[in-house]
Amino acid sequence: MPTEEPPGLTRDAVVRAAMRVLEREGVDGLSMRKVAAELDVKAASLYWHVRDKRELLDLLTDGLMADAQAPPRRGDWRAQFRDYFTAYRRHLLGRRDAAKVMAGRFGLGPHMLRFTEDQLSRLREAGFSDADATMATYLLGTYVQGFVLQEQTPLTAAETAGVGRREVATAIAEHLRALPAETFPHLVRLAGDLTGPTMDERFAFGLERILDGLATRLP
Amino acid sequence: MPTEEPPGLTRDAVVRAAMRVLEREGVDGLSMRKVAAELDVKAASLYWHVRDKRELLDLLTDGLMADAQAPPRRGDWRAQFRDYFTAYRRHLLGRRDAAKVMAGRFGLGPHMLRFTEDQLSRLREAGFSDADATMATYLLGTYVQGFVLQEQTPLTAAETAGVGRREVATAIAEHLRALPAETFPHLVRLAGDLTGPTMDERFAFGLERILDGLATRLP
DNA sequence: ACCTGAACACCGTTCAAGT
DNA sequence: ACCTGAACACCGTTCAAGT
Numbered sequence: 001m002p003t004e005e006p007p008g009l010t011r012d013a014v015v016r017a018a019m020r021v022l023e024r025e026g027v028d029g030l031s032m033r034k035v036a037a038e039l040d041v042k043a044a045s046l047y048w049h050v051r052d053k054r055e056l057l058d059l060l061t062d063g064l065m066a067d068a069q070a071p072p073r074r075g076d077w078r079a080q081f082r083d084y085f086t087a088y089r090r091h092l093l094g095r096r097d098a099a100k101v102m103a104g105r106f107g108l109g110p111h112m113l114r115f116t117e118d119q120l121s122r123l124r125e126a127g128f129s130d131a132d133a134t135m136a137t138y139l140l141g142t143y144v145q146g147f148v149l150q151e152q153t154p155l156t157a158a159e160t161a162g163v164g165r166r167e168v169a170t171a172i173a174e175h176l177r178a179l180p181a182e183t184f185p186h187l188v189r190l191a192g193d194l195t196g197p198t199m200d201e202r203f204a205f206g207l208e209r210i211l212d213g214l215a216t217r218l219p
Numbered sequence: 220m221p222t223e224e225p226p227g228l229t230r231d232a233v234v235r236a237a238m239r240v241l242e243r244e245g246v247d248g249l250s251m252r253k254v255a256a257e258l259d260v261k262a263a264s265l266y267w268h269v270r271d272k273r274e275l276l277d278l279l280t281d282g283l284m285a286d287a288q289a290p291p292r293r294g295d296w297r298a299q300f301r302d303y304f305t306a307y308r309r310h311l312l313g314r315r316d317a318a319k320v321m322a323g324r325f326g327l328g329p330h331m332l333r334f335t336e337d338q339l340s341r342l343r344e345a346g347f348s349d350a351d352a353t354m355a356t357y358l359l360g361t362y363v364q365g366f367v368l369q370e371q372t373p374l375t376a377a378e379t380a381g382v383g384r385r386e387v388a389t390a391i392a393e394h395l396r397a398l399p400a401e402t403f404p405h406l407v408r409l410a411g412d413l414t415g416p417t418m419d420e421r422f423a424f425g426l427e428r429i430l431d432g433l434a435t436r437l438p
Numbered sequence: 439a440c441c442t443g444a445a446c447a448c449c450g451t452t453c454a455a456g457t
Numbered sequence: 458a459c460c461t462g463a464a465c466a467c468c469g470t471t472c473a474a475g476t
Contacts (some may be wrong), residue, residue, distance in 0.1 A: 008439095031467085031468065031469080032468085032469060032470085033467085033468075041442090042441070042443080043469080044441075044442065044443080044444095044472085045440075045441050047470070047471080048440060049440095052469080052470075053469065053470090054376065054379075055376070099323075103368055104318075104368045104369050104371070105372065106369075106374045106375070108375075108394070113398070113403065116406060117405050120405035120406070121404075124405065130408075130409055130412045131416075133412075134412040134416070135416065135421065135424045135425075138421055139421075139424065142369060142425065143425075145365060145369075146368065147361050149322055149323045149365065150364075153322070153323025153324065156325070156327075157270075157273065160273075172325075172327065175327070179332070184332060184336045185336075185340075186336050186352075187332060189349075190349055190352070193349045193350050194353045197350075197353070197354065202354065202357055202358075205354045205358065206354075206358040206361065209429055209432025209433055209435075210428055210429060210432055211432070212432035212435045213429055213430070213431035214428055216428075217428075227458095227459070227460080228460085250448085250449065250450080251449085251450060251451085252449075261461055261462080262449095262451085263452080264459075264460050264461075266450095266451070267458085267460070268459095271450080271451075272450065439476100440475105441474105442473105442475075443473095443474080444471105444472095444474100445471085445472090446471085447468100447469095447470095448467105448469085449466100449467070449468055449469100450466095450468100451464105451467105452464085453463095454463095454464105455461080456459105456460085457459085
């Protein structure tokens with residue numbers, strides 16, 4: 001059921017249609033032809049509003065950030081950034097293949113800029129130098145995007161086929177335990193520790209380490 | 220000039236052909252048909268040796284790690300891990316689109332396992348707990364992969380068209396400085412700091428922060 | 439100014455058929 | 458056991474032509 005736009009196509013309508021196709025079919029199913037169909041239009045028409053698919057994905061990247069919310073400014077900087085990036089991860093997890101779409105795209109769209117501005121303001125307020133504040137936003141952004149990219153990609157073909165993450169993890173643990181103990185003593189012994197932690201726990205561990213590391217840069 | 224294999228195709232020969240195509244054409248140019256052509260064979264033949272393209276990419280991921288070298292065990296744990304992941308980044312940067320191929324793939328191939336085993340051994344030796352050692356390998360691996368993914372992806376269409384990274388960065392700085400200062404005071408003021416640092420500097424900053432963070436977990 | 443028809447040069451994958 | 462021919466159902470993009 002295509003959503004009709006009053007006059008004809010607009011750049012914005014194309015992006016919103018792309019977001020609907022993404023949610024329905026995933027990145028791999030996101031084609032110019034399907035976006036066009038979503039708007040009751042032929043694929044060639046899109047090229048009047050958008051240079052090519054890459055540009056559409058750039059716009060989509062920013063569109064995915066449109067309704068992201070920065071958490072309230074309460075508590076010390078550390079609590080704030082814990083909340084901030086935990087919410088960012090949740091936001092990305094909430095839209096299908098978001099990390100894969102955004103992967104390696106530098107955020108220069110208005111919504112992403114709004115976020116970066118807000119982060120910089122909080123980091124400066126916390127006492128970080130100009131140079132460190134800019135480095136910190138890059139580091140934290142890279143971490144969350146990289147992490148969610150791993151998280152949103154199925155571990156194995158089995159997971160794609162619908163097997164639950166927990167089951168896949170136990171299968172991997174079995175696999176590790178079955179390795180030759182002479183060459184892989186740690187993998188065999190730590191199979192449980194390697195596959196046990198949830199993604200929430202892994203994310204929290206990494207985030208806390210980065211915050212610890214940033215803390216050392218404060219006077 | 221296809222490299223001939225004595226009997227016929229082998230799984231391994233397919234993977235090595237894929238690596239050559241990857242180096243020559245990049246991920247976007249890596250098709251089953253081209254890999255087949257590289258071996259003087261038709262695309263359908265590949266499916267006898269490999270389930271589908273996804274499996275080929277899984278094998279390719281591990282193949283990309285085949286000649287990665289772990290640096291010597293000299294100095295304290297911190298110096299070792301600095302070397303380790305600096306070398307890992309360089310390794311990935313050395314093969315075209317490596318991070319994009321590996322993105323979100325869990326490393327379960329033999330070469331990747333060899334690396335993880337070595338890391339775990341060093342982390343345990345340094346005094347980290349079993350649980351922290353496994354978390355640390357995941358964190359560091361995620362960081363480097365995520366970082367290089369950003370690094371290997373062109374910032375803008377201009378960069379794809381051949382404009383140098385430095386020039387693109389200055390263009391972005393201009394763009395940021397031209398933003399409305401009322402809504403984006405920090406982006407305007409810190410435009411230079413945001414776009415100035417090299418990728419080497421950014422990587423080192425993040426790595427040091429993570430190592431700082433890990434250090435807090437030692438007794 | 440904006441959209442379409444038709445084409446070009448590709449894809450991944452399947453499967454009956456060959457050797 | 459291994460490879461091919463031929464087809465199916467797709468792609469992104471271009472461009473002359475229509476309105």
